[in-house]
Amino acid sequence: MNEKKIALITGANKGIGFETARQLGQQGVKILLGARDREKGERAAEELRREKIDASAIVLDANNPASIQNAAKEVEQQYGRLDILINNAGIMLDDETKKASEQSLETWRRTFDTNVFGLIATTQAFLPLLRKSPAGRIVNLSSILGSITLHSTPGSPIYESKNYASYNVSKSAVNAYTVQLAYELKDSPIKVNAAHPGWVKTDMGGQGASMELEDGAKTSVTLATLGADGPNGAYIHMGETLPW
Ligand SMILES: NC(=O)c1ccc[n+]([C@@H]2O[C@H](COP(=O)([O-])OP(=O)(O)OC[C@H]3O[C@@H](n4cnc5c(N)ncnc54)[C@H](OP(=O)(O)O)[C@@H]3O)[C@@H](O)[C@H]2O)c1
Numbered sequence: 001m002n003e004k005k006i007a008l009i010t011g012a013n014k015g016i017g018f019e020t021a022r023q024l025g026q027q028g029v030k031i032l033l034g035a036r037d038r039e040k041g042e043r044a045a046e047e048l049r050r051e052k053i054d055a056s057a058i059v060l061d062a063n064n065p066a067s068i069q070n071a072a073k074e075v076e077q078q079y080g081r082l083d084i085l086i087n088n089a090g091i092m093l094d095d096e097t098k099k100a101s102e103q104s105l106e107t108w109r110r111t112f113d114t115n116v117f118g119l120i121a122t123t124q125a126f127l128p129l130l131r132k133s134p135a136g137r138i139v140n141l142s143s144i145l146g147s148i149t150l151h152s153t154p155g156s157p158i159y160e161s162k163n164y165a166s167y168n169v170s171k172s173a174v175n176a177y178t179v180q181l182a183y184e185l186k187d188s189p190i191k192v193n194a195a196h197p198g199w200v201k202t203d204m205g206g207q208g209a210s211m212e213l214e215d216g217a218k219t220s221v222t223l224a225t226l227g228a229d230g231p232n233g234a235y236i237h238m239g240e241t242l243p244w
Contacts, residue, residue: 006079007224008071010034010060010122011089013044015202016141019217020086024224025053029084032075036061036089062089062118072125081132084224086139087119087174092167092204100165108166115170120177136190139223140178142235144196146171149243175235175244182233191226195219196237 007024011017013035025031025048033048033055035041041057048055058074061067075082091114093107119140130136145168150156162168178194185192200216201209219238223230235242 004028004030004054005083006030006032006075006081007084007086008032008034008058008060008075008082008126009086009088010062011036012086013037013040015204016197016200016213016216016220017086017088018044019213020088020220020224021055022048022051022053023214023217023221024084025051025055027221027225029054030079031055032058034058034060034071034089036064036067060089060122062114062122065121068118068121068125072129075126075129080129082126082129083133083135084137084139085123085126085130086141086220086224087122088139088141088220089118089122090115090141090204092164094164094166096163098163100162103166108169111166111170112173115167116173116177119174123181130190131188134189135228136188137224137226138181138190138192139220140174140192140194141220142174142178142194142196143167143171144237144242146173146175146194146196147235147242147244148172178235179233179244186232189228191223191230191232193223193226193231193233194235195223196235196242198237 007029009017009021012021012033021031033045045055045057060071150158182192197216198211199209200211
């Protein structure tokens with residue numbers, strides 16, 4: 001394909017999404033920078049354009065079906081296809097002082113609305129456009145905290161990390177959805193994978209996180225640019241496969 005690849009990254013006005021947009025843009029990919037707040041999106045896209053990256057902002061609120069549909073319509077009208085969808089938007093609302101049984105139902109619902117249902121709705125809306133790409137790639141931002149295997153293994157690095165129950169379980173659901181969708185798409189050119197970016201210095205990860213933003217975007221970028229021989233339905237962190 002001689003044309004530029006087109007990538008949509010949700011929740012890209014800051015954090016890992018923004019850095020992913022920057023790194024993909026540096027590779028010559030046309031960036032559609034998804035943001036639920038138009039102004040924040042425009043500001044972020046402008047910052048990338050100052051770095052000579054081909055970036056435009058697009059409003060996409062993962063909690064708002066109409067906003068997702070409008071975004072898909074806009075991409076269809078302007079480009080007629082999408083090559084890369086990175087479902088990056090995510091929230092962590094849990095009260096760290098509470099155990100799994102104590103997090104409010106409201107927290108569970110809001111977390112699942114964005115991290116799971118928003119991701120599924122966005123994928124459904126853009127799948128027809130990804131099918132028009134010769135090599136569609138979907139990257140779902142999961143977390144190592146979504147690994148049921150590691151959560152249930154005493155001594156694993158996350159065994160004691162149970163203070164974010166609704167977030168953890170939402171990412172397990174993202175993993176499970178990734179496996180279901182990968183099966184559906186296995187005979188198509190589209191690949192769908194789950195990414196654990198690492199514990200990254202962002203508003204969500206906090207400044208005590210172990211990874212810099214630049215490295216935190218690398219897993220998403222790699223999965224977004226996989227060749228035809230790359231994995232489908234895998235759960236990856238920096239080239240390593242994680243246990244589901
Ligand atoms: N940081 C880590 O250590 C870490 C580790 C594992 C996985 N992750 C995952 O990586 C992804 C990015 O995390 P991050 O650390 O970069 O977080 P962040 O700095 O908090 O950024 C989150 C982004 O998601 C957007 N967002 C939230 N709700 C949204 C919605 N309903 N619709 C559209 N956008 C929405 C935010 O927009 P606003 O600016 O408008 O709020 C923001 O752009 C998340 O899925 C997260 O779960 C992060």
